[in-house]
Amino acid sequence: MEYQTFKEELCRILQKRTEGKKKVILQQVEKNNGVVLDAVVLQGEREQVLPTIYLEELYEIYEQGVTLEQIAGHILCEEEKWKDEVEFSLEEFEDYTRARTSVFYKLVNYQMNERMLKRVPYIRYLDLAVVFYYRVEQEHFPGGSVLIHNNNLVTWGITKSQLMKDAAFNTSRKLPYRFMGMETLIAELSGETEMENLQKEELMYVLTNEEKFYGAAVLLYPHVLAHIGTLLKRNFFVLPSSVHECILVPDQGHYTRFELMKMVREVNQNQVEEEEILSYQVYYYDRKREALVM
Structure with missing residues (x-):
């Protein structure tokens, strides 16, 4: 079944199963970076805040063998759960x-x-x-x-x-900031963190917030970059790896700006979802000027 037919049939089944008590609306939602996604919304008579169900992922599930009836049942089940748990005033x-x-x-x-x-x-x-x-x-x-x-x-x-x-x-x-070495982070995730890893100088560091959610905004926090410059005892490059985090590289001659820009470009193209890309630029923090520049 083609994607367009899938959308129409799913909406028809949802409308039938809600027995006319809800209006099934097919719409396009603009996300970050101009990404536009297809979504379906189930609107009741008195409901003002509604969950948005995106269809591209559901179509992938359909292509793997899950039936339209099963997908519709899942949507209705999740919608009921959302309604019970979320009280947005x-x-x-x-x-x-x-x-x-x-x-x-x-x-x-x-x-x-x-x-x-x-x-x-x-x-x-x-x-x-x-x-x-x-x-x-x-x-x-x-x-x-x-x-x-x-x-x-x-x-x-x-x-x-x-x-x-x-x-x-x-x-x-x-959303307090979190700053740690890349190797230390990997060791922590693998459960191998040791005290000497926490104290050694590293080639790259991760800067985000404690939830790793829109963590690149930490760049704006008062005095954070100046504090990091003091810890590193040198200027540093900032690589915007996504809207959720940045990679900091101390300026100690291991990488050229060109190499870092190539790194950012490759990561954006191969590892970051389109709507989570922050920039293709590489920034530079100057300790004397206390400024982040391009």
Whole structure:
């Protein structure tokens, strides 16, 4: 069955199984970096916040032998579970005095998101843009987020500078940074961490936040890069490996800038999902200037 037919048939089965109690809507969702995904939404009469079910992965499952009826059953089961576990309050979101403690920022690529940036408040940073999101901080819905749009600022009656101030406060405190050597990280993941590994100088380091979620935003945290420069006792390169983390390489002659740019390009092409690419640039932190530059 072709993908287009799969989408239409799945929607037909979902509509039949919900017995007209829900409206089955097929739509396209624009993600980071201009990635557009097909999705289906099941809308009840009084429901305002709905789970979005992406179809490309479901089509891959279908091609592996899972039937349309089984996929529809899975969607309906997950939708019921989502409804029971997630209580997202629109009233809380629309009242900024309550929402302000849950606004955060993240970094995205400016050029790859120009169309999206027309609709959202943002701040330019190098070849990137700082954008803002409302984080749904619930035990059963970790990492759930809502991108903040220009019309939200109008509803809230606040300025972009106020949003940035609150987001900066929340992000650096609720998502503290994590900095460790690449070899140490690998040893930790394999359960072989020893004290000498924690103290030795390494060729590469990983910088992210404790959740490894939109961790590249750590680059904006006050004094973090200066502190790392003091620890390393030298300037360093910053490789934007994804929106979730960066790789730091001390400037000690092991790699040229050209070699590092080639490394970033190859990683983006072969290991990073398109919507998680942050940049193809390599940045440089100058300790004297206390500045990150391209």
